[in-house]
Amino acid sequence: MKDWTRRSVLLGLGGSVIAAAVPARASDGPLKVVATTGMIADAARTVGGEFVNVTALMGPGVDPHSYRQTRSDILAMTRADLTLYHGLYLEAQMEEFLDTLAEERRVVAVAESIPSDRLIAHDEYKNQFDPHVWMDPELWIIVVEAVRDALISIVPQLEIDFRANASAHIAEIRELHDYSKAVLSSVPESSRTLVTSHDAFSYFGRAYGYEVMGVQGISTQSEAGLTRVADLVSLLVERDISAIFVESSVSDRNIKALIEGAAARNHKVHIGGHLFSDAMGPEGTYEGTYIGMIDHNVTTIANALGGEAPERGMRGLLSLNL
Structure with missing residues (x-):
């Protein structure tokens, strides 16, 4: 891989477009990716393969609705090439920090790539949606594609690899959906x-x-x-x-x-x-x-x-x- 220079990119966060500066990568080793939930981390590992090193902040049994970032989480995210979080207010206690982080680092809310007309509206809060989209494999495919596109945006040289890995994983998810039905x-x-x-x-x-x-x-x-x-x-x-x-x-x-x-x-x-x-x-x-x-x-x-x-x-x- 080649080194990347500092450049400005567009990030989709919370339905808005934010200009952010992405620092050059320090080395040619695997991409350092931080994911908030285990589901997103699994998608990043599967799509990224040998080219990524993924850290999941929330392990088994952890409730993302109440989770707050720790000191070690903050350090990992500020050093990462890419931070992937769910969005749709799932990580409610982390939203403010993630918005601030996005001003300096590459941060993507992957579930917010799902069209709003395919989301279930919240019963109590206007313009808020049920975040539990991973329960429908067909919606999760859209999230996997968002993870793929985020990785490609950082390392376009590996687009063929990321697309191949994503396609294979999406085929697995479709098989899962057929079994479920x-x-x-x-x-x-x-x-x-x-x-x-x-x-x-x-x-x-x-x-x-x-x-x-x-x-x-x-x-x-x-x-x-x-x-x-x-x-x-x-x-x-x-x-x-x-x-x-x-x-x-x-x-x-x-x-x-x-x-x-x-x-x-x-x-x-x-x-x-x-x-x-x-x-x-x-x-x-x-x-x-x-x-x-x-x-x-x-x-x-x-x-x-x-x-x-x-x-x-x-x-x-x-x-x-x-």
């Missing part, structure tokens, strides 16, 4: 109701024809009131729903309240499984990749709600002890 459609229509800890699965519901209900709102920072819990208990009893789901990055306190409330009305509800919502599975595992994360969720939901899916998922790689 097949196994989720095996669930009886009357059972296609998904009750989880918070509203992270609306895009999933829209993509696959499921009614989705979260105890908490879109953000885990919202509180579940007694009325909401009581309403969901009534729904569980009236619809004879027997399986509800815990999320890996959200407390199970409200889910336990639903189970106890249903039991008080002589209706037995059990936990149908643990789902990955705002973070992926353990590092180094299949579930610690985007493909494995969604495969786990889809397979778990289908089997718990009366459908048919292979016990170990699309590729036979799912762990049995998660």
Whole structure:
């Protein structure tokens, strides 16, 4: 690779266009990329391949809605060639810092590349959208393409490599989407109701024809009131729903309240499984990749709600002890 000179580029941030100066890279080694979430880091590693060194700020079980940057995070981002974050107000506590960082460094909000007419509007806030777009593989393809374009903008010499890697990954995501449609459609229509800890699965519901209900709102920072819990208990009893789901990055306190409330009305509800919502599975595992994360969720939901899916998922790689 050749050295890059200091140049001005256009960055899409928060729907606006910002002129920013991008410092020259200090070496010809792998690009230093920082990604806020594990899902974005996975896309960057897959598309960038051997040409990138990716650091993920948020690991397994970390809630991006409440995450605040640490001193080491700040150091990593200020030294990075590229910082990728989700946007759509997912990293709500980091927004101010990321906006400031974008004045000096290359920063891209990759989920904001999705056309607004394909996003789900927030129930309470005007011009705000549900950020959980990774739950719909077809939308996640757009994010992968945004990651690819961000890498190309820094190292145009590697465009062929980045495009080839992205195309291969997109083919995997499409295979995942086809698998998801097949196994989720095996669930009886009357059972296609998904009750989880918070509203992270609306895009999933829209993509696959499921009614989705979260105890908490879109953000885990919202509180579940007694009325909401009581309403969901009534729904569980009236619809004879027997399986509800815990999320890996959200407390199970409200889910336990639903189970106890249903039991008080002589209706037995059990936990149908643990789902990955705002973070992926353990590092180094299949579930610690985007493909494995969604495969786990889809397979778990289908089997718990009366459908048919292979016990170990699309590729036979799912762990049995998660």
